[in-house]
């Protein structure tokens with residue numbers, strides 16, 4: 124399809140000076156996508172929607188929130204009780220954070236399954252990992268803001284991790300605190316960072332999508348687009364599908380927001396921060412639990428911090444650790460099994476991260492941590508060499524035709 | 540798609556199962572004795588008469604030691620009190636205010652816009668009169684303790700003679716459900732302690748149930764509105780999603 128000239132005079136005037144209309148047409152309307160994407164490809168757009176969701180609800184909260192240790196907790200309760208629809212904004216933001224992570228984790232595992240990190244999408248993948256790091260920063264700084272018991276003690280535990288840095292650790296921690304403990308200076312800077320990070324995320328998302336549109340989407344077959352027959356314009360096919368996805372996601376989110384708004388939170392965060400009283404156990408939000416398990420699996424503090432960081436950093440070199448010539452797990456009989464083993468390993472890590480660090484839980488966390496790293500550092504390089512992939516289809520178009528039969532409607536798109 | 544929906548709904552059902560108080564029922568003293576509060580379920584509402592009775596128990600018993608700082612007297616209208624009744628309750632409290640034009644601090648009768656005051660001037664004073672412990676503000680306790688309503692009810696009714704080998708501190712009480720069992724709050728309720736206007740028997744069990752219901756309201760005054768709005772929102776978004784799905788199927792049926 125060619126770029127249409129806008130018919131409207133005003134639009135023409137604008138287009139001549141700043142070609143927004145052809146830009147939108149190129150990137151949103153006519154943009155060619157593989158025609159065989161399944162519903163797992165919805166989760167990228169869902170992540171974008173959640174980012175907007177967090178920014179909108181967050182700015183409303185920021186208009187009523189007070190970042191001071193003596194007033195923060197009260198100001199959040201004021202939002203819940205006195206501000207018109209304040210409870211809705213607060214629960215929407217609180218559970219929105221969880222929804223955001225859920226969606227992004229599914230998005231990442233989609234990439235792992237279909238080999239979306241492999242050439243030529245390495246930089247796209249890297250930008251995704253940068254986004255994960257930034258999100259973790261945003262979520263952690265945000266969690267400190269209501270200044271409940273878990274806010275305070277999570278901030279204490281996590282900032283104390285920096286003391287593991289040899290020689291300068293103690294100084295770094297005091298510098299982070301802006302004093303000799305978690306107190307008002309820390310709350311102030313976390314608030315500043317919590318407001319800043321989401322906008323940095325917006326910037327990186329733009330780069331992420333730039334890289335995506337340059338090399339196009341991967342697809343469930345993991346083969347390249349060969350001709351126009353393999354593609355379909357973004358609009359209306361994927362616009363409508365993304366809108367449906369948004370409806371489904373919001374349904375789930377609203378179940379939490381309206382009916383079980385505190386299910387994912389910690390009860391004790393409804394007790395105001397008290398530096399003199401340590402809670403009986405300190406646990407992070409569910410989306411940090413696997414990393415927390417890895418941290419505690421290593422007996423040495425510095426070792427634990429390094430393992431935790433490397434557990435994400437290793438994703439940066441995954442495109443080279445994976446030696447397989449084939450992208451999609453659909454054509455990799457053994458990887459297809461091991462993918463699920465790896466997913467199960469991550470879930471067990473998350474579960475054990477919520478248990479006290481004692482007895483059998485330590486053993487489980489060590490086994491799962493070892494397997495986590497083995498998956499990337501041993502299994503991926505060797506498997507790619509040993510495994511014999513199943514034959515790839517000629518083209519997307521052919522595979523779609525074969526599966527569907529010429530007269531059938533597009534019913535079973537996502538089956539594999 | 541069908542698999543995705545199945546997985547999502549399974550997760551949702553499991554998740555919702557997790558919200559019943561039974562899931563939290565196991566605490567220090569074993570199973571909690573009473574967790575069946577009508578407002579807890581998905582569509583549950585506050586028991587209005589119990590709320591009013593609970594307010595009475597709070598005012599006549601607990602307020603001697605516990606504040607309720609997030610509740611303003613005007614909020615009591617939500618319990619079915621008239622404006623005048625709420626005003627009368629407010630005027631029964633002396634609220635510190637000032638400084639006045641002479642620069643003096645003073646006390647005046649409460650107004651609708653005031654919040655329930657704390658009975659002690661500060662934490663030190665509270666600890667001095669309570670065997671070293673600080674009676675927590677009650678406006679968030681049901682939300683801020685594992686076990687929630689069921690746990691608070693258990694604390695109020697869980698006073699017992701200590702086992703023979705238990706070393707109970709001077710002036711402390713033994714409570715089956717309190718962590719560590721030694722609690723600085725003396726048994727707050729005894730049969731017939733208040734006189735209910737509606738004729739309900741003022742047993743310890745009834746008073747505990749009522750005051751816990753009242754504290755749950757104090758913690759989540761928005762609960763009923765939240766569930767009611769939530770139902771409408773879910774119906775709307777459910778229908779919208781179904782329509783979008785139908786359009787989606789239709790649009791994609793053109794693709795070959």
Ligand code: HEM
Pocket residue numbers: 174177178179180181182183184185188199213216217220223258261262263265266267268269317318320321324388
């Ligand atoms: C990447 C997007 C974001 C994430 C993942 C995120 C996450 C969080 C989390 C987990 C909390 C703690 C919720 C609680 O337990 O109460 C929080 C609180 C808060 N956030 Fe965000 N947030 C994001 C964006 C924003 C933005 C853009 C703003 C405003 C400019 C904002 C303003 C606030 C405020 C004022 C609070 C404290 C009030 C409260 O605790 O409810 N957030 N955020």
